[in-house]
Amino acid sequence: xxxxxxxxxxxxxxxxxxxxxxxxxxxxxxxxxxxxxxxxxxxxxxxxxxxxxxxxxxxxxxxxxxxxxxxxxxxxxxxxxxxxxxxxxxxxxxxxxxxxxxxxxxxxxxxxxxxxxxxxxxxxxxxxxxxxxxxxxxxxxxxxxxxxxxxxxxxxxxxxxxxxxxxxxxxxxxxxxxxxxxxxxxxxxxxxxxxxxxxxxxxxxxxxxxxxxxxxxxxxxxxxxxxxxxxxxxxxxxxxxxxxxxxxxxxxxxxxxxxxxxxxxxxxxxxxxxxxxxxxxxxxxxxxxxxxxxxxxxxxxxxxxxxxxxxxxxxxxxxxxxxxxxxxxxxxxxxxxxxxxxxxxxxxxxxxxxxxxxxxxxxxxxxxxxxxxxxxxxxxxxxxxxxxxxxxxxxxxxxxxxxxxxxxxxxxxxxxxxxxxxxxxxxxxxxxxxxxxxxxxxxxxxxxxxxxxxxxxxxxxxxxxxxxxxxxxxxxxxxxxxxxxxxxxxxxxxxxxxxxxxxxxxxxxxxxxxxxxxxxxxxxxxx
Ligand code: HEM
Numbered sequence: 403x404x405x406x407x408x409x410x411x412x413x414x415x416x417x418x419x420x421x422x423x424x425x426x427x428x429x430x431x432x433x434x435x436x437x438x439x440x441x442x443x444x445x446x447x448x449x450x451x452x453x454x455x456x457x458x459x460x461x462x463x464x465x466x467x468x469x470x471x472x473x474x475x476x477x478x479x480x481x482x483x484x485x486x487x488x489x490x491x492x493x494x495x496x497x498x499x500x501x502x503x504x505x506x507x508x509x510x511x512x513x514x515x516x517x518x519x520x521x522x523x524x525x526x527x528x529x530x531x532x533x534x535x536x537x538x539x540x541x542x543x544x545x546x547x548x549x550x551x552x553x554x555x556x557x558x559x560x561x562x563x564x565x566x567x568x569x570x571x572x573x574x575x576x577x578x579x580x581x582x583x584x585x586x587x588x589x590x591x592x593x594x595x596x597x598x599x600x601x602x603x604x605x606x607x608x609x610x611x612x613x614x615x616x617x618x619x620x621x622x623x624x625x626x627x628x629x630x631x632x633x634x635x636x637x638x639x640x641x642x643x644x645x646x647x648x649x650x651x652x653x654x655x656x657x658x659x660x661x662x663x664x665x666x667x668x669x670x671x672x673x674x675x676x677x678x679x680x681x682x683x684x685x686x687x688x689x690x691x692x693x694x695x696x697x698x699x700x701x702x703x704x705x706x707x708x709x710x711x712x713x714x715x716x717x718x719x720x721x722x723x724x725x726x727x728x729x730x731x732x733x734x735x736x737x738x739x740x741x742x743x744x745x746x747x748x749x750x751x752x753x754x755x756x757x758x759x760x761x762x763x764x765x766x767x768x769x770x771x772x773x774x775x776x777x778x779x780x781x782x783x784x785x786x787x788x789x790x791x792x793x794x795x796x797x798x799x800x801x802x803x804x805x806x807x808x809x810x811x812x813x814x815x816x817x818x819x820x821x822x823x824x825x826x827x828x829x830x831x832x833x834x835x836x837x838x839x840x841x842x843x844x845x846x847x848x849x850x851x852x853x854x855x856x857x858x859x860x861x862x863x864x865x866x867x868x869x870x871x872x873x874x875x876x877x878x879x880x881x882x883x884x885x886x887x888x889x890x891x892x893x894x895x896x897x898x899x900x901x902x903x904x905x906x907x908x909x910x911x912x913x914x915x916x917x918x919x920x921x922x923x924x925x926x927x928x929x
Pocket of ligand 1: 467513
């Protein structure tokens, strides 16, 4: 029975529909302020109004500084228990991967990177693919993108890179000149730029795109032996990308198309699935390779390092509350379980500071206590208090007085070890240096040559349209960099630029300015 009278009748399911304040007071009038006479003035003791309005004033938390626009879904991950013909335990002791058929609940957030929380989902931009697995051993986050490589390989450069791609601080417009000004000084970005300006830079939706951990991680087995791994998600729905023209057409009618597509597919029981694949490499520097395995601007060639499927993820439940589940979700590269480890990849190490740091600011000190972020296994920690502390953890049952360790009075105790520690040796001078094997152009050239003709055409068109808004010296530098990737690549961009007549003030979103006809005409004439 309801504690107080309901305005109307109980709803069909018997629940009391009465509107209350957060303090539980029934609201008898939600239409009018309390005023002196019907025309006002209002009075300060209008507590119901003050609570309602001051909460509304605080409805927004800061957006993610990157990846602000996103969509999420819950699901389940099922392990295959094997890597090729070998048991997975040969490589990792992570419990949730050991048994074939073992299921682990998960949550995924897909996103675009550069623009704000309500920006169109058709923009040329990498797509985020962040997965949280609620394993029996605590959470594992794999914070990945759709593309398998990245623009930079040193975390110190990340804020500059993002500033160059975000809108201009004066005009608040994204600006091809600023982007290519930065890129022309960043030759390691050429491989990623080649993907980004091709149709791979606009996935058709979130269901039909790949995911990748991008950075190099490690797996560690019971003996403490580590191997280097790269993670990839392969969509069982297939892969679909858009041309610029297709994206613009969709955007003219719907700027939420990817969120809508994901939500509606799941709602109608058409559950999207991805296989988790790993590439494995022996731990070490690998002098025989022409790239550094810790360099996130490089692909590990599939022929040499095959993709081994190790499990399948199915997304089968939509969030019930977008803010609580999607906006407040917090993923980080430091969130690993026993058996999964970091590599020395410098980007990965920089990222690992950034995520939890921003989340303490964006969501709050106790962001890990929110249901979407809290592990589903037991948590027993001596961390205390802070704003919005809800679950104090500790050994509540046996002795809640002991919130320190070690102790002979009770309290949480250290866990038994599950295998030998992985203990890599380090010896070297502390320096600020670039990696030795940079090879900035080789794979970018391969990627260009491997594109189908229509993908190459799109790439050139999109690059020319954006570069046309930059000054001549930036254009020249970029053409030289494209030439170093592949002679034909550089030549086509140079010819496109020579034949385009773009209004330089039209600094719209990247890859979307107006010189289609000029470039197509140049292509047709074989110039
Ligand atoms: C989100 C930093 C590189 C994928 C974020 C956020 C920050 C950040 C601060 C916002 C997190 C939040 O508010 O919850 C960095 C830094 C990087 C870096 C400092 C390099 C040093 C990368 C790379 C990838 C990536 C290489 C791809 C593998 C993501 C994804 C999200 C994200 C998917 C959104 C996560 C979500 O859906 O909540 N990053 N990032 N980032 N980053 Fe990075």
